[in-house]
Amino acid sequence: MARTNPIELIKKSSGAVGAFNVILLEHAEAYVAAAERTNTGVVLQISENCVKYHGSLAPIGNASIALAESTRVPISVHLDHAEDLELVNEALDLGFDSIMYDGSKLDYRENVRISKEVAEKCRSFGAVIEVELGEVGGKDGVHAPGVRTNPQEARAFFEETGVDLLAVAVGSSHGQTTRETKLDIELIKEIAAALQIPLVLHGSSGVSDSEIQSAIRAGMKKINIATHLNHVFTDSIRETLDSDEKMVDPRKYFKSAREAVAVETARLIEVLALR
Numbered sequence: 001m002a003r004t005n006p007i008e009l010i011k012k013s014s015g016a017v018g019a020f021n022v023i024l025l026e027h028a029e030a031y032v033a034a035a036e037r038t039n040t041g042v043v044l045q046i047s048e049n050c051v052k053y054h055g056s057l058a059p060i061g062n063a064s065i066a067l068a069e070s071t072r073v074p075i076s077v078h079l080d081h082a083e084d085l086e087l088v089n090e091a092l093d094l095g096f097d098s099i100m101y102d103g104s105k106l107d108y109r110e111n112v113r114i115s116k117e118v119a120e121k122c123r124s125f126g127a128v129i130e131v132e133l134g135e136v137g138g139k140d141g142v143h144a145p146g147v148r149t150n151p152q153e154a155r156a157f158f159e160e161t162g163v164d165l166l167a168v169a170v171g172s173s174h175g176q177t178t179r180e181t182k183l184d185i186e187l188i189k190e191i192a193a194a195l196q197i198p199l200v201l202h203g204s205s206g207v208s209d210s211e212i213q214s215a216i217r218a219g220m221k222k223i224n225i226a227t228h229l230n231h232v233f234t235d236s237i238r239e240t241l242d243s244d245e246k247m248v249d250p251r252k253y254f255k256s257a258r259e260a261v262a263v264e265t266a267r268l269i270e271v272l273a274l275r
Helices: 006-012 025-038 048-054 058-069 085-094 108-124 151-161 185-194 209-218 227-243 250-272
Strands: 017-021 042-047 075-082 098-101 128-133 165-168 199-201 220-225
Touching: 006 017, 006 042, 006 075, 006 128, 006 220, 017 025, 017 075, 017 227, 017 250, 025 042, 025 058, 025 227, 025 250, 042 048, 042 058, 048 058, 048 075, 058 075, 058 085, 075 085, 085 098, 085 108, 098 108, 098 165, 108 128, 108 151, 128 151, 151 165, 151 185, 165 185, 165 220, 185 199, 185 209, 209 220, 209 250, 220 227, 227 250
Parallel strands: 017 042, 017 220, 042 075, 075 098, 098 128, 128 165, 165 199, 199 220
Antiparallel strands: none
16 A cells, blocks of 8 residues: 555544554554554654664664555654754655654744744655644643643744644643543634644543544544553553563563554544544
């Protein structure tokens, strides 16, 4: 199946597209398996933090691309939360389908300037560009005044930059291990009404299935999930190792963890599709 990009996946989705973070090769394999089981395209995301862990982008990036090109369902390979412009250029050179440039820590004008430059560069490569407005940070400060995305500012930002997708701050946080976050659904509706491009929800691991579905109905079209699936992966490894203290072959406990993630990812895909 030919590779695709998030915009094309969104067009075909009955709800929202799942974007799942690749940490290890086993993560990418699990997401592709889930996509094939549900016959639904997904986004494989590689973050700047993941690149720092591996030491370089090419090995994990090329492996993810190879997996995407070997499947019978459309898969997109995406660079997530990139602040390093050299990393953006490398991902484009490798053939990534989309880029998320994260200038949310910059002041508004600087975020506009650089996001516009990155958008133009992505278009020259035929890649989709996602950016962030507002700050979807860690657990601290997510509810502070000025952190959440302003709908009018979001519209102005889009008109100045011409980006394809916009990640917005509506109450979610990265890195949460419990799923109790309540989103500002009315704010999502306001932003969606102000824009003509798909909205992206980051920090979705801390959000329940029902709350995510409410966000999708309000206008979210791409849902990023990482920590929740890492939790599933790690819990499986703990359980497998606890069951056999003599086990030393990592293929045995990674295999069970990969399958656990595939099962949960397939379930999440159905949730996101509003099936």
